[in-house]
Amino acid sequence: MPVGRGANDVTETHQTHGSVAPGVTGAVGRSVVGSPAPSVTGAAPLPESRDIPQATVTRLATYLRVLGVLTERGTIIVSSEELAAASGVGSAKLRKDLSFLGPNGVRGVGYDVTRLRARIERALGLDRGHKVVLVGVGNLGQALAGYGGFGRRGFSMVGLFDSDPARVGAPVGDLTVRHVDELEQACAELEATIGVISTPDEAAQEVADRLVRAGLRCILSFSPTSLDVPDHVEMRRVDLAVEMQVLSFNSARNTESVPTAPRVRIGHSAVPSTAPRNGSVIAP
Numbered sequence: 001m002p003v004g005r006g007a008n009d010v011t012e013t014h015q016t017h018g019s020v021a022p023g024v025t026g027a028v029g030r031s032v033v034g035s036p037a038p039s040v041t042g043a044a045p046l047p048e049s050r051d052i053p054q055a056t057v058t059r060l061a062t063y064l065r066v067l068g069v070l071t072e073r074g075t076i077i078v079s080s081e082e083l084a085a086a087s088g089v090g091s092a093k094l095r096k097d098l099s100f101l102g103p104n105g106v107r108g109v110g111y112d113v114t115r116l117r118a119r120i121e122r123a124l125g126l127d128r129g130h131k132v133v134l135v136g137v138g139n140l141g142q143a144l145a146g147y148g149g150f151g152r153r154g155f156s157m158v159g160l161f162d163s164d165p166a167r168v169g170a171p172v173g174d175l176t177v178r179h180v181d182e183l184e185q186a187c188a189e190l191e192a193t194i195g196v197i198s199t200p201d202e203a204a205q206e207v208a209d210r211l212v213r214a215g216l217r218c219i220l221s222f223s224p225t226s227l228d229v230p231d232h233v234e235m236r237r238v239d240l241a242v243e244m245q246v247l248s249f250n251s252a253r254n255t256e257s258v259p260t261a262p263r264v265r266i267g268h269s270a271v272p273s274t275a276p277r278n279g280s281v282i283a284p
């Protein structure tokens with residue numbers, strides 16, 4: 001059975017189903033959860049984001065990605081088992097994660113996809129959208145700048161900066177590379193909220209300092225180097241080598257103890273009770 005149900009697939013009787021169906025591609029409107037349902041923007045109060053454990057925050061981002069795919073497919077309602085399987089987590093953990101957002105879904109019915117997306121986006125602070133500047137427009141920087149998927153998920157790339165005169169002035173996607181000396185002023189003009197560092201490691205600290213001086217409070221660094229930033233700045237590092245090392249470790253540990261786990265793909269058969277636990281299994 002495909003994951004989730006589209007407008008024509010919702011078969012359970014529920015007093016609010018009729019008001020959900022028209023919202024397949026549009027606004028949230030009323031939800032399956034009950035009446036009166038809060039709107040996206042006027043939703044019931046969420047717990048403070050800082051009360052949500054970091055691991056849950058990470059998984060919420062995964063659920064959001066899966067829900068985005070479901071939305072594109074016109075799915076209105078998804079069960080916790082289906083959403084959990086497509087996200088690569090157990091359904092009990094998913095329900096626990098979603099409980100941080102307050103009441104969601106209806107037992108025996110499932111989650112209203114649009115409403116759940118809105119709640120997660122709000123919890124993750126994505127409902128406001130983010131403007132991203134990137135420093136270091138080399139191999140990695142150009143790949144990131146050219147990736148169209150960020151925009152669909154609430155992150156718009158607004159500025160590209162580099163110190164190499166040969167790169168400054170070059171078009172990358174819709175943007176033109178600017179000199180890094182313009183960074184501080186440009187961040188204010190562009191109302192940037194996130195800075196991405198994709199320079200060589202030896203330049204990463206200097207660039208982080210510039211981003212902090214520019215007033216940014218969120219920095220994502222692709223440098224494996226540890227960077228110093230003030231307490232009020234949230235810093236995340238992405239290191240694909242570390243991720244691969246973890247994969248290697250898990251693979252070695254699981255080789256003998258776990259038989260081949262079934263892959264669960266959205267749009268293919270969902271196997272909730274045997275959902276693999278490592279990472280997402282959503283089809284690309």
Ligand SMILES: NC(=O)c1ccc[n+]([C@@H]2O[C@H](COP(=O)([O-])OP(=O)(O)OC[C@H]3O[C@@H](n4cnc5c(N)ncnc54)[C@H](O)[C@@H]3O)[C@@H](O)[C@H]2O)c1
Nearest residue numbers: 136137138139140162163164199200201203222238239240
């Ligand atoms: N985290 C990961 O998974 C991952 C993966 C690949 C690369 N990286 C890291 O990303 C970094 C970039 O890799 P790359 O292959 O794109 O390198 P690259 O040499 O192709 O690009 C680096 C760019 O940064 C610019 N630059 C250098 N100093 C600068 C400064 N002070 N201010 C602004 N721009 C400056 C350079 O001119 C160049 O355009 C490397 O340090 C590498 O370690 C990380």
